[in-house]
Amino acid sequence: MIKEFLINNHDPVYWGLFTILFCVCAIIAIRARKLYSVSNYKGIKYFGNAFVFFAIAFFLRCMLDLVHYLEDSSRITLRQFTIIHPIVEYTFIFSLSLAGLYLVYSLVWKNLQGVDIGNMNLSTEFVLYLLAALITLGEEIIIPGVIYVAMILVFAYAIIVSYNNYKQARRKGKKGFHQLYFIVMVLGILGFLSNFLDFLISGFFPTFYIYNVLINLMIFGILLYGVFFVTKNG
Amino acid sequence: MAKKRERLEVIYDILTAVQNSGNEIKPTRLLFASNLSHQMFKEYTKELLEKELLELKETKKSKKVYCLKDKGFEFLSEYKVIQNFIENFGL
Numbered sequence A: 001m002i003k004e005f006l007i008n009n010h011d012p013v014y015w016g017l018f019t020i021l022f023c024v025c026a027i028i029a030i031r032a033r034k035l036y037s038v039s040n041y042k043g044i045k046y047f048g049n050a051f052v053f054f055a056i057a058f059f060l061r062c063m064l065d066l067v068h069y070l071e072d073s074s075r076i077t078l079r080q081f082t083i084i085h086p087i088v089e090y091t092f093i094f095s096l097s098l099a100g101l102y103l104v105y106s107l108v109w110k111n112l113q114g115v116d117i118g119n120m121n122l123s124t125e126f127v128l129y130l131l132a133a134l135i136t137l138g139e140e141i142i143i144p145g146v147i148y149v150a151m152i153l154v155f156a157y158a159i160i161v162s163y164n165n166y167k168q169a170r171r172k173g174k175k176g177f178h179q180l181y182f183i184v185m186v187l188g189i190l191g192f193l194s195n196f197l198d199f200l201i202s203g204f205f206p207t208f209y210i211y212n213v214l215i216n217l218m219i220f221g222i223l224l225y226g227v228f229f230v231t232k233n234g
Numbered sequence B: 001m002a003k004k005r006e007r008l009e010v011i012y013d014i015l016t017a018v019q020n021s022g023n024e025i026k027p028t029r030l031l032f033a034s035n036l037s038h039q040m041f042k043e044y045t046k047e048l049l050e051k052e053l054l055e056l057k058e059t060k061k062s063k064k065v066y067c068l069k070d071k072g073f074e075f076l077s078e079y080k081v082i083q084n085f086i087e088n089f090g091l
Helices: A002-008 A010-039 A042-074 A079-111 A124-142 A146-171 A178-200 A208-230 B007-020 B027-034 B038-050 B070-089
Strands: A115-117 A120-122 B054-058 B064-068
Touching: A010 A042, A010 A208, A010 B070, A042 A079, A042 B070, A079 A124, A079 A146, A124 A146, A146 A178, A178 A208, A178 B070, A208 B070, B007 B027, B007 B038, B007 B054, B007 B064, B007 B070, B027 B038, B027 B064, B038 B054, B064 B070
Parallel strands: none
Antiparallel strands: A115 A120, B054 B064
């Protein structure tokens, strides 16, 4: 019965999901920002930035899904939205790409000191924005689906780094969030892989989107738990 | 050989030294308590003064002392949380 409800109410379910994800990401971003304001530790800043951009992306996705749902159910076309729809979509892809890049950067920032191009040294943060812009252009102008490939590669790298962190923590006998964070990265790549498959073979698995909803809820649920688990009392 | 301290650890040690001295400590005493070279001590205290974790006050006897500001107290109370955050997320 739940399965039928979910299949028959695709748009409102997705709208509900992205609303929840927006709230979760906003909470994590606010907590990270607070810790950064006290510590000035760059790793926390980049981690917080990732969730700021995740929150922006999910907010925009909420708005897109809400408008689609209103148009489908009421058979009206919101003409003003037709004009700004592409801008909202580009911003969504840009924000999502930048969020993924910042998340990985928060794990490796100590080893990166900027990029030298000729006589110029570009700060690594500028390079992240540039990469996100290129992914957005690639998605909209060159080949749709670029966002999925880019995020799969980003999360593949994140899996390697988070697994190394987890192994190091185990070697030192430390108990913490490391294992769950590694699992989050694995779920992240599974989420993007499944989205990519759905994009390539549309409708190949009608109830697939339910698993997509569950994976997203698990990823950000674990992250929210992690943030409060490690920041409860020190 | 002693392990090299991370930046946050050094800041914690400096601020703790100020707090343990009743929130008033002369620069020379703080230098010894922080276990830093003179150059590094100057850099760290300059940063802490700029970021308003510390302030340099003059006592009634016209002596200069370091004191913690509100942000400094906040850093000390949140230090373990910050360390946990950094360690658990591998930041």
